[in-house]
Amino acid sequence: MPLPRELISIERIFYEPAVETFPYGQTMLARYRSAERIVVPSHWKIPELHGNEGSVEDWIRIKRSTLVLGVKKSLSMRPNGRSAHFIAPSTSNGCAMACAYCYVPRRKGFANPVTLFVNTEQACGAIRRHALRQGPLPEPDSIDPQAWVYDIGENGDLSVDASLYDGVRDFVHLFREIPNAKASFATKAVNRDLLTYEPRGRTRIRFSLMPERIAKLVDVRTSPIHERIAAIDDFVAAGYEVHANFSPVILYEGWEDEWRELFRQIDGTISAASKAQLRCEVIMLTHNAGLHDVNLGWHPRAEDLLWRPDIQEIKVSEGGQTNLRYRSGWKGRWLARFKDLLAAEMPYCTVRYAF
Structure with missing residues (x-):
């Protein structure tokens, strides 16, 4: 089932010259033969897309209508x-959705549409070799009791990517063949085509969830929260491991009541089988002054929730980015309160990690 044309309808393709030498590159150019084609030296170096503040005015149009095709240069694995x-070599970068808190625009530029990497076979080979070198997982841990887990969607949303090309299917099928590893990716879109991929328990989908009222403000162009919750049983039945990604947790007056309502909605919707395998991660909001300025240009209402310097403080991330996070000390108390609410309403949902 294709995603709505309102979300993505390709009219223009930027691509690196080497893309035409790969089967997926040829397939994509043929599939969208009516789209305008523009050859670029690098998917990272497209001035009218990346670093162009003027693109804020066209933010949604660019995300809906533009596709970038590239070749993934680095195929190394990063410890997480x-x-x-x-973290496995990305299948993509950027997204057709436009979540107001997304960290990717901080790194690659303002209007950052989907970039697909067409050398999928090379990436799959690199993952396979790396996993086999690891041997068995030495002991159960908070990530998984049995397998090494590889995040294959760090910089995009694979549910959207899967509506554009078959590379996501290749990755899901790859992990069926690796006995000591699983794939994992977070998503805010419900793409039921993935139900036909037969993952056989070797791919973990993490549905990102938050209170519906807040999602309508900050989860721009995503599947509604109730649709994500309603999809959980179907994805479990199709052979996926399904976890919840409670992210980001945004603090505001009344946040506890709305999260309690969300937990009760999940509990009252999903089956016993889904509950038995459900785990979650909890991520408190991280914001950024540069992204705040960008958001003021296209979605200022979101900033009423995201920009709270009265309860936030500056912190430099592991990647060297200067971000705003909830103040230490208080953040720990709020996080503990969140976990208490979750335990009261969904005691079966173990928190794998929280920060």
């Missing part, structure tokens, strides 16, 4: 230790 053991 939170949602996965390793």
Whole structure:
């Protein structure tokens, strides 16, 4: 089932010259043969898309109508230790959705549409070799009791990517063949085509969830929260491991009541089988002054929730970014309160990690 044309309808393709030498590159250019084509030296170097503040005015149009095709240069694995053991080479970068808190625009530029990497076979080979070198998982941990977990969607949303090309299917099928590893990715879109992929328990989907009222303000162009919750049983039945990604947790007057309502909605919707395998991660909001300025240009209402310097403080991330996070000390208390609410309403949902 294709995603709505309102979300993505390709009219223009930027692509690196080498894209035409790969089967997926040829397939994508043929699939969208009516789209305008523009050759660029690098998917990172497209001035009218990346670093162009003027694109704020066209933010949604660009995300809906523009596709970038590139070749992934680095195929190395990065240690993670939170949602996965390793971050695998990305299948994509950027997104057709426009969540107001997204960190990707901080790194790659303002209007950052979907970039698909067409050398999927090379990436799959690199993952396979790396996983086999690891041997068995030494002991159960908070990430998984049995397998090494590879996040295959760090910089995009694979449910959207899967509506554009078959590379996501390739990755899901790859992990069926690796006995000591699982794939994992978070998503805010419900793409029921993924139900036909037969993951056989080797791919973990993390549906991102938050109170519906807040999602309508900050989760721009995503599947409604109730649709994500309603999809959980179907994805479990199709052979996926399904976890919840409670992210970001945004603090505001009344946040506890709305999260309690969300937990009760989940509990009253999903089956016993889904509850038995459900785990979650909890991520408190991180914001950024540069992104705040961008948002003021296209979605200022979201900033009423996201920009709270009265309860936030500056902190430099592991990647060197200067971000705003909830103040230490208080953040720990709020996080503890969140976990208490979750335990009261969904005691079966173990928190794998929280920060």
